[in-house]
Amino acid sequence: MSKATTTVEGFVANELEVRDVNGHRVVKVTVPHTPRKFNKQTNQWEDAGETAWFTASFWDEQADVIVAGVAKRDLVTITGQPVPRAYQKQDGSIAVETDLKFATLGVIPRPSDRSQGRSGTPNAQSTSDEPWSTPGGAQSDAWSTPGSFGDDTPF
Missing domain, CATH: 2.40.50.140 (Nucleic acid-binding proteins)
Known part of the structure; x- marks a missing residue:
């Protein structure tokens, strides 16, 4: 087969x-x-x-x-x-x-798709010109916030 x-x-x-x-x-x-x-x-x-x-x-x-x-x-x-x-x-x-x-x-994903909505208009939630940034900036980015995923637990 x-x-x-x-x-x-x-x-x-x-x-x-x-x-x-x-x-x-x-x-x-x-x-x-x-x-x-x-x-x-x-x-x-x-x-x-x-x-x-x-x-x-x-x-x-x-x-x-x-x-x-x-x-x-x-x-x-x-x-x-x-x-x-x-x-x-x-x-x-x-x-x-x-x-x-x-x-x-x-x-x-392509950078132009992330910074713009499906209609081709800029995403109203985006607060940065960086296409990889999370809406709301680094303050709300869970990857940048220590302890947000339990990564403060020692192995």
């Missing part, structure tokens, strides 16, 4: 939409990957192949969590068992999309 898994890291391609399938909530996350290479003559990155499309579906409670925490253009990793599916594009050519079954998804 063998088990193949694939992990893809990329940006969410579409706005997420919850659908109803036989009484269950489902959301599909799509992440494209286009190979790139650096052109030393132009000093720029260029596409170096066809775009591969990866999708993963999440159901019921997982769908709710994904919709609440993931948006278009978020950087994510998705890991699952690959199931390729061929389809015909509008121009008549054949393309392959890989569905990742039994998938897990992780969001990769």
Whole structure:
């Protein structure tokens, strides 16, 4: 018996939409990957192949969590068992999309995401220009407060 898994890291391609399938909530996350290479003559990155499309579906409670925490253009990793599916594009050519079954998804935080809300407006709770700072500053940062996690207990 063998088990193949694939992990893809990329940006969410579409706005997420919850659908109803036989009484269950489902959301599909799509992440494209286009190979790139650096052109030393132009000093720029260029596409170096066809775009591969990866999708993963999440159901019921997982769908709710994904919709609440993931948006278009978020950087994510998705890991699952690959199931390729061929389809015909509008121009008549054949393309392959890989569905990742039994998938897990992780969001990769980026500094611009932390200092701004989902709407792109500055986070009203942020009191620092530092994207890693906790709302309220160091005074309310549990990691900076001695004894706040029982770390004053000798081992």
